Amino acid sequence: MKNADIRALSIEDLKTQIKTEQASGQSLRFAHAISPLENPIRLKQSRKNVARLLTELTRRENEQANNTAN
Template identity: 85%
Template sequence: MKNAEIRALSLEDLKTQIKAEQTNGQSMRFAHAISPLENPIRLKQARKNVARLLTELKRRENEQATNTAN
């Protein structure tokens, strides 16, 4: 998921996507522990997607807090 796609998401969609990516990453880790994944780089990509989503969520929360304080 690219940053432009992440910025286009609504707040609720962003939270839903975070949960989905975390669940997906966890299931991939479990599957990889049992038998190696065909493409283990997907684990790294899943972690990065979660980090991007969380960064955008934090940015929006900080922006909202700044706007509320002013």
């Protein structure tokens, strides 16, 4: 998922996408523990996607907090 795609999501969509990506990453880790994945880079990509989503969510929440404080 690209940053432009992430910025286009609403806060609710971000939260949903985070849960989905975390569940996907967990299932990838379990699958990799049982037998090696064909493409283990997917684990790294999944972690990075979660981090990108969480970063955008935090940025928006801070932005909202600053707007309401002013």
